Amino acid sequence: MINLKALKEQALQNPEVKAEYDRLAPEFELATTLISMRQRAGLTQEELAKRLHTQKSNISRLERGDSNPGWKTLQRYADACGFELSVQAQRHKTAI
Amino acid sequence: MINLKALKEQALQNPEVKAEYDRLAPEFELATTLISMRQRAGLTQEELAKRLHTQKSNISRLERGDSNPGWKTLQRYADACGFELSVQAQRHKTAI
């Protein structure tokens, strides 16, 4: 299967691509940030699941982005990957 | 009543304090970011609640920080205040 997500993940293995990606990171959506953290930690979904005392299927669900994870859930995920999450607010590019 | 939160809110009315606060913002917790966004938008909890088609009590619950709001909830809140949220991952200050 070739889809956008697969391409993204593959591209992120390239350090140069990764650097530019990070520079633009705020533009990207949450799910991609999650996947990026896990991959930079060198973890599989199953390994991460163990650290979080949960199941790989639940990790997959988070990373597929079709839910609405709680902030503390995201923090625990990040922590298990060796990251700290912070939220940033920027003024809207006003529509009017 | 004088408590930490009241002091914070009052201090944030001062533009200089606000600027420094923003510089350090990532250190602060989510609830403070929420309150800051609403105040910078010049909205009361009730006004914001109307924009979100909900109740002021629910806004209060979010801002008091004793729950675990979903990411999309936070985005809607921010949007209604004229902001866009992004999440940022930074490597842990490793404990060992």
Place this chain on the structure above:
DNA sequence: AGCTGAGTTATCATAAAGGATAACTTGATC
């Protein structure tokens, strides 16, 4: 072809978020 590792999907149970309503506190103003 079969095996394995990584991730996905489906489903169920339970905990928690979010919506709604009402009563309450507190500070300010008259």
Place this chain on the structure above:
DNA sequence: GATCAAGTTATCCTTTATGATAACTCAGCT
């Protein structure tokens, strides 16, 4: 001291997130 605006707290209900288990796809490998 009555009133009002802003925020808090308590409670109930419905929806959803999360934990758990199992079966599945798919790629790579021998």
